Amino acid sequence: MSSPLTLSEEQELLRETARELVQAKSPLKEMRRLRDARDADGFSRALWKEAAELGWAGIPFAEEHGGAGLGYAELGIVLEELGRTLAPTPMLSSVVLAGSAVQLAGSAAQRGELLRGICDGSRILAFAHQEAPRFAPYRIAMRAQQTASGWRLDGEKIFVLDGHVADTLVVVARVSGGSNDREGLALFLVPATQKGVGIARTTLIDGRNAAQLVLSGVEIGGDAALGAPGTAAAVLDAVLDRGAAALAAEMMGGIQEAFERTLAYLKARDQFGVKIGSFQALKHRAADWFCELELTRGIVLEALRALDAGAKDAPRLVAAAKARASDTFILSGEEGIQLHGGIGMTDEEDIGLFLKRARAAEQTLGDAGYHRERFARLGGY
Amino acid sequence: MADLEAFRAEARAWLEANCPTEMRRPLQAGESFVFGGRSEKFETPGSELWLERMVAKGWTAPTWPTEYGGAGLAPAEARALAQEMRALRCRTPLSSFGITMLAPVILEFGSEEQKRRFLPPTARGEIRWCQGYSEPGSGSDLASLQCAAVRDGDEYVVNGQKIWTSDAHFSDWIFCLVRTNKSGPKHDGISFLLIDMDQPGVKATPIVLISGASDFCQTFFDNVRVPVANRIGAENTGWTIAKRLLQHEREMLSEGGGSYQERKKRSLSEWARERLGAGPGALPDAEIRDRIARVEIDQLAFNASLRRSTESAKAGRGPGPETSMFKLVVSELSKRRADVRVRLAGVQGLGWEGEGFDENDLEATRIWLASRAESIAGGTSEIQKNIIAKRVLGLPD
16 A cells, blocks of 8 residues: 555644745745745744754654654655745755755765764855756766876866855766766765865855855865765766655645635736636636646655655656646646736835746756656557 | 454455456457346456446445445445456446435435435436437536426426437436426526336437547437436536536546546557557657656546545535536646547548548547547536536636
8 A cells, every 4th residue: 555645644734834934034026035035044043043953854764863763754845845835945955855865865974974964054165066057967077087096177067056155065976988878977075165175156046155166186084985986876867856745845835825825816816807826727727737736745754655665666757746746746836827917027026036936946856847858658659 | 443454354255256258358459338127238247246246245336325226335445446446457347327426416305205316226226317318408507597497286297308318319318407486597497307218209310520439419308208206416506416416427527537448458668669660668748748758647646635525525525616626637637638649640540430540549539539528528627617616616607
């Protein structure tokens, strides 16, 4: 029997707690404030501290490392609430991506040192992976060369989420093979302050953090490798699966919120002397949107539970979930603006923020086309 | 939970011992399900035996009370039974609108006498039912129906016409919406009658569809006399019953995962590989490959959503407005699947009959044509969207 897709009592409680904290401490206007103030961190450290104290940053990690020993079903609940208010946090970058890399590939010493800091929020790690504009997981040119004392890294990364606030970067590099080979990859821990590390923050449409990273002759010790260099592909796949599933859960929150806001608008806005929600043309759009939303929720929940169960088909379900979440979030942003009409085009009205986040989240860790291709490949066709 | 597992084990053992071998393989070309009733021919001895045995267990209608021909199973037990039947590939012993659509409303709205009279023979497969809802002038606007029943003592005299009555020409009885009041709001003048088709004045004529099949009929009533005792619920309250029955119909359509299925169970990607003449690995046609992936992803999403809804539905609670979403989604999905399947056959998918065509392609083409009905029958997709907008989303009239 597969695990239930409805929430248990404990999970309901977690959702309520998460909703209360996020609505109180990081409503949508907080995201606007961070954006408009060009905040140096790009996220609220106060909120992150509180979230860590509630144990959210440790949800997927073992208790011996300071975690809660829960799973992605629970992490997804928190991410969905964060997604509703478009709250920027290092959850995806530090906890899910970098944290999973440490958890899956790290030595006992590395896990002991890093995971506790990730869980209690005192440390932020970033995952430096992508090099090309279109997501291609093995397209890695970042070179790692063995030296007498360890490794030397040379290359460039783009779109390093929370790269400019991280104290340590998990860098995906190549020790052998050609640019698109799955073989020959390696993971390294690089302190942000290391000589030769250049980090430049970029400004994105959704107000979130992503950095460009240049490593020029960066020297690190042999103990900086996460796992055996050259064999990182399996860990990379697993890290990206978790990232895509977690992101899809966050996107679900944005989808739901954009839908609810637009539905409320359809019930409130008068034209031609009636509520515009009484027009069949708009009712049918809302009904179609609702169906897409419900279907996407089903597959996202299924993917999160498959990850927790270590199911063999988890990667395929994650691909299905991220593909649908990407399409449905874009649809939600588009329909949200169209159904709001002219006011939806203004910066003052919130609905446009959801379209911007939708585009960014869609492109993060592979868009719908990428994941459908992957879904087909994993299905043997 | 332990009891449920014990029941499951017992059910499995019984099914293994009692389900005839020929009832444990998918339908072959030319075979059909057992529908029961006077016209049932029982294509194989096994099919008759299987029905008899399941009837004796009360498992053709597992959740009904035993006094009405059921087995009195709890919903969880009935689900376990269905799962075990699927796992062992047992065919449904009886395919019956009476069981899936009519019986739930008789149980809810019928009198004790009506339950005792109609439910047991329905569970035993002795009555084949058809559905008299649509009329030539009343499709999506079902409540405008005109087929009239005029009271004459202890009887109604029924005159009018129904259309899209599935398999009326093979059916014994029809559950029928009739107009018993012509004045006042259209919803308030409808009654729900059960009519014996084996009597003078009832005539069913099959309609040839674009697929070439004639599953649907026009059914005519010419001064047909129906005892008042055959009315379910009070006079002029039939619309409430009609809507509830439609919810059960939508639920059935959702769970069926599309009415039209190929006999040869093969995935779209397997068909694609064969029809494209492709070796192992990624299919060489990127467009077809993406279409297949979209259908399969949406199917997984649909399955997950349906499971989620089933889990959250409290035991014993009737189907809610969300069945509209599942009916809408599954019919559109089923149409897309059939469409991709025909595309894969290329010009070989254009064959109508006879030599020169693979029988699987011929069948796929007929299914593609027949499946166009899925977004029309049981309430069009547009009507489902109206229901979602009103009942689920609360949008104003």
